[in-house]
């Protein structure tokens with residue numbers, strides 16, 4: 473039966489993500505290379521994302537339909553049933569093919585004794601439809617309440633946008649030509665796209681496309697990057713040839729964008745994670761930028777360990793955060809986040825802010841940014857920094873960067889088609 477291998481792989485990925493705390497990205501990165509057929513890889517991704525996005529709904533369906541739904545200890549069966557339901561809805565795959573494939577998968581997993589159960593349950597879903605479910609239930613109660621406190625008027629929109637798949641945003645590399653010319657090439661290749669009015673390098677695709685199918689991708693003409701992340705280059709806006717520190721650089725999308733705009737920047741990039749730093753080198757090589765960038769594995773907060781004493785004109789602090797603004801791209805974020813993580817992240821962000829300030833020259837600019845939508849990591853974090861830093865002042869950013877939030881601006885997920893992002897531009901008095 474076609475697709476059994478891919479479906480088995482999906483069940484294993486889902487079991488690891490839903491029941492053993494594995495990140496979806498990491499589990500997919502491990503599973504996909506074992507599948508030589510790109511259609512199988514696309515199927516695994518589609519099933520896994522649909523299940524993780526709809527897990528609360530499938531859990532509720534099993535609770536309604538089974539006297540004793542499989543628990544975490546029977547995680548593989550649970551993952552198989554969720555995967556079957558997701559193939560019916562939202563993936564809308566032909567029911568007869570889904571049923572027979574899922575029964576084959578049960579056998580392939582050594583669960584022939586449960587094949588009848590799988591078949592009966594999916595038949596019921598086919599007959600009655602999968603109940604709609606409650607998108608809020610995707611979020612743990614503590615995080616739901618924090619979001620409701622932070623964004624009482626926008627909470628429904630946040631839940632709704634976070635439950636939807638995100639569009640694919642491209643960033644056109646200016647060094648290779650204009651985005652209008654690139655949009656024309658996409659049209660020639662039969663890929664529908666729209667130019668974004670607010671962001672000079674951004675193109676939006678509404679249907680997913682494998683990066684290898686994008687014209688000129690391997691030659692570095694284009695990158696995949698959300699429009700809210702692309703706005704960072706405008707928010708920092710370093711002067712030509714400036715000495716710039718990217719304190720948390722990996723995987724390097726924002727630094728590459730800055731270098732595409734100005735190859736003359738003198739860039740230092742730090743990251744604590746060696747493997748992620750290697751990805752920066754790969755990205756720079758593909759895009760043909762950053763040959764002279766100084767990249768180092770370092771804890772940016774441990775200034776004495778890495779700084780040569782020469783101050784920076786501009787610092788980009790794209791801080792580690794809860795990633796609550798990108799749940800539509802990483803739907804396992806609410807599943808894995810714990811309340812204690814937020815406290816630890818806030819402490820790290822504060823240390824990084826103080827360190828970034830120490831290495832910034834008087835008159836220079838630090839851009840603090842996160843893909844979080846929690847006030848503690850954003851407006852409250854920056855307010856506390858301003859209160860303890862007498863030579864810091866916030867500079868205005870315009871409405872393109874979202875609504876005013878403390879001294880910075882916040883974009884909520886889905887606004888302008890982008891991710892949730894926070895930006896604060898801080899000037900060191902000269």
Ligand SMILES: C[S@@+](CC[C@H](N)C(=O)[O-])C[C@H]1O[C@@H](n2cnc3c(N)ncnc32)[C@H](O)[C@@H]1O
Nearest residue numbers: 720721722723724725726743744745771772790
């Ligand atoms: C939000 S990501 C940065 C994304 C990156 N700016 C980009 O656009 O591709 C945060 C990064 O901070 C790194 N990080 C976390 N703590 C750090 C620290 N103390 N010093 C330096 N990097 C750190 C993580 O390894 C991660 O790669």
